[in-house]
Amino acid sequence: MSDFDQMGIVVDWVDACRKGDLSTLLDLYADDGQLECTCNGTHRYRGRGELETYWRSQLNTFSSAGFGLEEITPVPYGVDLEYSVAGSLRIHASFRFSPEGKIYSTLCEPARQNSPDGCAC
Template identity: 80%
Template sequence: MSDFDHMGLVVDWVDACRKGDLATLLDLYADDGEVECSCNGTQRYRGRRELETYWGPKLNAFSSAGFGLEEIHPAPNGIDLEYSVAGALRVRASFRFSAEGKIYSTLCEPAQQGSHDCCAC
């Protein structure tokens, strides 16, 4: 899979977040895909059920507060993205992909933003 396809997959992820479309977001992940969130202590979610538990409330917050794409670029072995919630809270997410062209892992962490607490990723 080319870098262009990886970038397109992450753009689809951004679109699903903006729309609050949980089903589409989950379909972008591999069956054993995972999210590791380091925003409020490190927590890991793996598989569709756990990802649904993680992303469901987040998407509701994104749709009511606003979700913005700040930066997106290729990175070694994947794509790095920075997004904002409510125009202020910034989160960095790194995506890695399966051979089947699905998101295998997402690592999110607070981006540089001063003393704000990252609780929306």
């Protein structure tokens, strides 16, 4: 069992995304942290420089389209998160952590999308 709050780190990640706070977001990752995104093809980013390039464009999208927390769940080896962009596009992200309490890896992929028939608008 880890001696740091994995759920708290992911909540901090969500807050940084909502605020568009690139510096805080990057500080949550280990120096050799990595991200794999399969939302539009498979793309891998490793280390602060590559993560900064990826997150700079993503945070711009989040700030203009909106970012919502849908579900956050502890899992045996980390935390799973589901969030939405623009109120409809749902993304699933799995976080794994270094022993020092930093995000070591993030895997994001499209989540099951809500059916338009279930829209309450």
